[in-house]
Amino acid sequence: MPVQVWAVLGPTASTSRFEALHPSGMTTFVGREDEYELVWRRWLKARQGQGQTVLLSGEAGVGKSRLALAFSERLKDERYLRIHCFCSPQHTNSALHPIIDHVERSAAFARDDPLEKKLDKLDTLLRQSWSSAEDSALFVEMLSLPNDGRYPVLGLAPRLRRQRTMDALVRQVEILSSSGPLLVIFEDAHWADPTSLELIGRLVGHIASHRVLIISFWPEFGAPWIEQAHVTALSLNRLSPHDVDVMIDHIVGNNPLPAAVRQDIVERTDGIPLFVEEMTKAVLETASEDEARRTVALVPSRRTAVPPTLHASLMARLDRLGAARELAQIGAAIGREFSHELLAAVTWWPEAKLEMQLDKLIRVAVPPGRAARGDLFVQTRSRAGCGLWLAAARAKTPPSCSNRCNPREQV
Numbered sequence: 001m002p003v004q005v006w007a008v009l010g011p012t013a014s015t016s017r018f019e020a021l022h023p024s025g026m027t028t029f030v031g032r033e034d035e036y037e038l039v040w041r042r043w044l045k046a047r048q049g050q051g052q053t054v055l056l057s058g059e060a061g062v063g064k065s066r067l068a069l070a071f072s073e074r075l076k077d078e079r080y081l082r083i084h085c086f087c088s089p090q091h092t093n094s095a096l097h098p099i100i101d102h103v104e105r106s107a108a109f110a111r112d113d114p115l116e117k118k119l120d121k122l123d124t125l126l127r128q129s130w131s132s133a134e135d136s137a138l139f140v141e142m143l144s145l146p147n148d149g150r151y152p153v154l155g156l157a158p159r160l161r162r163q164r165t166m167d168a169l170v171r172q173v174e175i176l177s178s179s180g181p182l183l184v185i186f187e188d189a190h191w192a193d194p195t196s197l198e199l200i201g202r203l204v205g206h207i208a209s210h211r212v213l214i215i216s217f218w219p220e221f222g223a224p225w226i227e228q229a230h231v232t233a234l235s236l237n238r239l240s241p242h243d244v245d246v247m248i249d250h251i252v253g254n255n256p257l258p259a260a261v262r263q264d265i266v267e268r269t270d271g272i273p274l275f276v277e278e279m280t281k282a283v284l285e286t287a288s289e290d291e292a293r294r295t296v297a298l299v300p301s302r303r304t305a306v307p308p309t310l311h312a313s314l315m316a317r318l319d320r321l322g323a324a325r326e327l328a329q330i331g332a333a334i335g336r337e338f339s340h341e342l343l344a345a346v347t348w349w350p351e352a353k354l355e356m357q358l359d360k361l362i363r364v365a366v367p368p369g370r371a372a373r374g375d376l377f378v379q380t381r382s383r384a385g386c387g388l389w390l391a392a393a394r395a396k397t398p399p400s401c402s403n404r405c406n407p408r409e410q411v
Contacts, residue, residue: 010111027277028250029070031243032063035234039071042232043213047181051207051230053214055223058236061274064217067236068185071215080181083173087191095162095195098186099169100143115146123150129175135168166199170206177210186216189223201225238271247273251280324357 029036042052056064072082085098107121122143126136137151142165147153156164176182186192186200204214204225216223226233239247244266248257261283269275330346344354 027247027273029066030247030250030273031239032067032070032236035067035236036070038232038234039067039215040074043071043075043181043183046211046213049209049211051177051210051212051214053204053207053216053225053228053231055216055218055226055231055233056236057218057233059219059272061272062236062238063273064236065187066273068187068215068217072183075183078181080183081176081179083176083182083184085184085186085196087186087188087196089191092191092193095193096142096165096199097193098196099199103139103143116148118143118145119148119150129172131168131172131175134164135171138165138168141165162195166195166202169199170202173203173207173212174210177207177212181211182213184212184214186214189216190218204228204231239273239276240271241266244269244271244276247276248280251277252284255284257283322360323353324361327354327357327361 039054042054046052056067058064083102085102087098091097103122103125107118107125109118109121113121119140122140122145123136126139131139133152134154137147137154138161140147140151141154141161154161154164173182173184184203189197189200192200200214200216201224203212204223205228207214208228208230223231225231245262248262248265257280265276265279265283269279327343327347330343334342334346340354340358343358344351347354349357
């Protein structure tokens with residue numbers, strides 16, 4: 001039987017994790033009316049020259065990117081400029097990676113562009129913002145492009161070059177905001193490299209008298225500049241059951257959805273919009289209402305329910321984890337939240353083995369961006385997604401694992 005073969009051609013054109021998860025379009029914006037209006041009021045202040053910063057916090061999938069997108073859509077008929085930077089866990093040690101990525105996208109660099117063409121594109125972009133010759137030379141060095149003679153040779157020491165580059169980037173924001181209101185978005189700022197974090201801090205402290213609104217995403221408030229008067233901390237909570245119902249209605253459309261299945265979705269997704277969307281679409285992939293009812297009937301527990309089709313997929317992936325499967329099973333026996341120290345105490349594994357298997361489990365069990373690698377493996381920011389994995393793992397957990405994690409029951 002012929003087997004279809006695929007080849008990797010290059011990186012995707014999508015720069016946002018949120019856009020990559022929604023190739024066919026966005027779901028209806030639900031339950032964020034108050035937060036939406038607060039961001040809008042901050043934008044009105046910024047347009048008048050009172051620069052503002054909004055720090056959006058909330059667990060993964062709760063709707064930070066969706067709120068920023070909805071706000072951007074509201075501005076589609078306005079004349080404004082936008083800088084959109086995406087921070088990544090793969091580039092936490094790459095200085096100014098979110099900024100470099102934005103400049104390359106703005107200049108429309110292509111993967112196969114020769115160096116001279118990239119310089120020409122960068123020239124075109126920098127002329128639009130009236131960059132000085134020295135600033136242009138700094139940006140060329142920041143992008144690791146060769147100087148072909150069209151820029152002055154600066155010959156700066158690394159520390160001085162870094163300082164001058166930061167100054168040039170702040171000037172760029174000033175220049176852009178002088179020609180119109182400027183919206184600056186930093187997604188997943190907790191993954192930013194130290195230099196980018198320093199730049200964000202400098203921008204936040206500098207924009208109070210400029211037409212700039214900065215929106216930055218954080219899983220929790222930890223920014224050192226949160227106490228400044230023009231900085232607003234906005235926490236996104238989970239959706240109410242009513243809002244989840246509304247969201248499900250928009251996703252299912254005219255497709256039938258049994259009341260029991262709907263209730264199961266509401267309970268299991270914990271009010272996280274991204275998980276509501278994924279779980280509802282997974283149920284819609286069942287062939288008929290009868291199959292949907294059988295899905296509910298096969299669920300072992302209402303609170304740890306996993307539809308059989310998804311359960312089978314999770315179990316298959318779990319089987320391929322090797323030694324990390326036991327780690328998932330131990331975690332399932334502990335509960336939905338557990339620390340690194342507790343895993344080390346329970347497994348008795350060497351630290352190197354624990355780290356390797358834990359990283360493997362996170363890569364496979366948690367989709368990119370849904371959980372940060374920190375003290376807690378399953379933090380509140382990824383409860384619903386990991387809850388499904390833990391429910392699947394629990395079904396395969398041998399008594400020895402459960403006993404190891406519940407020593408008090410053996411007394």
